[in-house]
Amino acid sequence: MHALFEIPPVQPASSARRPPGSDPDELLRGLNAQQRAAVVHAGSPLLIVAGAGSGKTRVLTHRIAYLLAARDVTPGQIMAITFTNKAAGEMRERVAGLVGPRGRRMWVSTFHSACVRILRAEHEHAGLKSTFSIYDADDSRRLMQLVARELDLDPKRYPARSLAAQVSNLKNELVDESTFTARASGPAERALAEAYSSYQQRLRQAHALDFDDLIMTTVRLLQTFPDVAEHYHRRFRHILVDEYQDTNHAQYVLIKELVGRSPEAPSDLDDVAASAPELLADGAPLGPAELCVVGDADQSIYAFRGATIRNIMEFERDFPDAETILLEQNYRSTQTILNAANRVIERNSERKPKNLWSDSGPGEKIVGYVADNEHDEADWVAKEIDRLVDDEGYKPADVAVFYRTNAQSRVFEDIFIRFGVPYKVVGGVRFYERKEVRDALAYLRAIANPDDVVSVRRILNTPRRGIGERAEACVDALASKENISFGAALERAGEAVGISSRAVKGIGDFTTIMAEVRQMAATEPPEDVLEAVLARSGYLAELEESDDPQDAGRVENLQELVSVAREYTERIQRAAAAGDADEDAGPDPEIEETPSLAGFLEQVALVADADEIPDDDGEQSGVVTMMTLHTAKGLEFPVVFLTGMEDGVFPHMRSMGDKRELEEERRLAYVGITRARQRLYISRAVTRSAWGQPQYNPESRFVPELPSELIDWKRTADAYTSWTRGGVGRGESAQYRGPSSALTNGPKSQALAGKLGLDPKLVGAASEMRQVPSLSPGDRVNHDRHGLGRVVAVQGSGPRAQAQIDFGDQTMWIVLRHAPIQKL
DNA sequence: TTACTACTGTTTTTT
């Protein structure tokens, strides 16, 4: 990506408008008929229904390139919306690869980034303060906690987390607080209404917007100020939306506002607008912008955060003259994998039939494995990856391991480390979610925006400055009495009633440091500001002096954050330089010219993926990628392991009661299956320890939905049953199968369930017996009575295995079978 | 009044 910035394509200045490769015919070569139709389609709104692996990204990038090359659209007239910032970056580079550097001068971003840009620009235009904090889910929860405490809501009945989630849903539906307050009935809704309006009030006072606000406020802005809407309407003549099935109501309305609502305008003006927008005088009528959305209802997996497939299902009703193009040919997977995917997804009701096909042949069978427990499952995956690499010519980078929840990655990490399988976990405990990183960012946010309550309160007493709950409450009281922000009240802490002199001194120290660093932030780049505030506040010193070994890692993470800031600064400077050099496109006022603290914070808030999906570096063998099924959307791998195929895990326990949620889980399964190009593995564990206790989980209901003739089972549940208890034979093991678990069936199966799965003693013994051989010298363990220890030696095997363990104060031999011991 | 230790429920998925 960076290389592209540094090495502009070689071309004579005169041909800059038509660089090699932007010949329209060239752009259409290698596309099938449907793809071509989608690329060249002009005029009416277009819905591209793209099955998994049907080359939808290609169609989108080629369409953009085609607009630029064949239809004389300028890059400034295009707004493309993608699901992640990473996808946006890739799309920009791909278009640039097709039409040259001017392809980078489009708005390609997520909904949230686009809204931030619009809001910032409009705030500046109106002469308002344009620095605002962006609150993520955790910040929102913290703010809601303040609100709930203020309103005296019972934290049991109304936990802040749930209030924040409900408010988020309301905002996604564009229900603002006054509307909701007016219609709220019953105590629960009234409490929510109160919380909602108080929360909004506090957000505004903090000059903060949460993720949902970004969309909602932009929609309101466009709806309330027709001249603003007109401005963007004139500017953006082409709106393209990727992953349309994952848009929520607010995003749908935003799209409508951007496209414009004047279909009655003469359509020939479109052509004028496209070729020479400056010829259109202000006030001349302008038709709607050209809209093109791409999506697949079968891959809608974000209903839990407000996405509605309604948007894609009803597209033709929302935009009456719309056309639809279906892409069914799959260029990614073998027919075996596609058949499996088709058979799973066809179980969903209310679905437009779609049949993926491929001409790449049947390929290998799907490989299945039933492990005794989650360690065995990981063990088998690791061995199989080894085999694929050694015997079948795959690289680790070709392989992906998917699971339903982030917590499941731990076992794989343990085993992969032991086996020496190189891996990378994408997502999970993300860099930006670590305490020290969030603290450091809170300092920066408090510097950029002193009114940001959540950030200020987060770091006010970190490190300890003798400012406790009591003192905070006094300042809060002062703030509401004087009707000023919490940050402003801190400056006048001395006036607070009932505050202790110790706290006043602590607050004085704090405000002095912040004022100093704030001054510095006006001129210095973010990385220097960050280093300064970490040093001045004593935050870094406290970590460095600590003897907790974890804190060394925290210091490293902070250094990492400093280099992220430095990279940001360098990137902005480089982009500014590249912009100057790129005369064809002219200066782009949208591109930020100078690195700023606000810009850095914005990037950090919106670009979640610091842990990037490893790029395929071709030559080197790379690493195995591990991620949740949700993160896997939009990616593809030659080899895919779908793990944890158990009812309760996947589909997740919480979604099994509800038909709609269950269908979403099924779509998630469909997404997982269709990520695989050549090989698909499915695995499950008969027992899995969750929250301390071993749990018996029946086979995922999605497994029997796969055609059994496509699966080659390397190990089945029979192996487990005959191994644990001789008495349980093959026939009865059929009780494992199927969605209706033994729990709900007749008395006979209840007894069986009790015997097999639900008796903790038996299952505990089974998993202990398996865990015994996996302890080896050097392993760290935790003993319920003796605490942390390290294995010195191991003796015996099976139920008689013993280990010599060093607990620091004493070293002892322990019979592992009965020991309350866990491997770390 | 603040700070430290011990305990408890907790985790679905994410821009």
Added chain:
DNA sequence: ACAGTAGTAA
């Protein structure tokens, strides 16, 4: 095993 809470020591 994590973070937020509750109880206690200073």
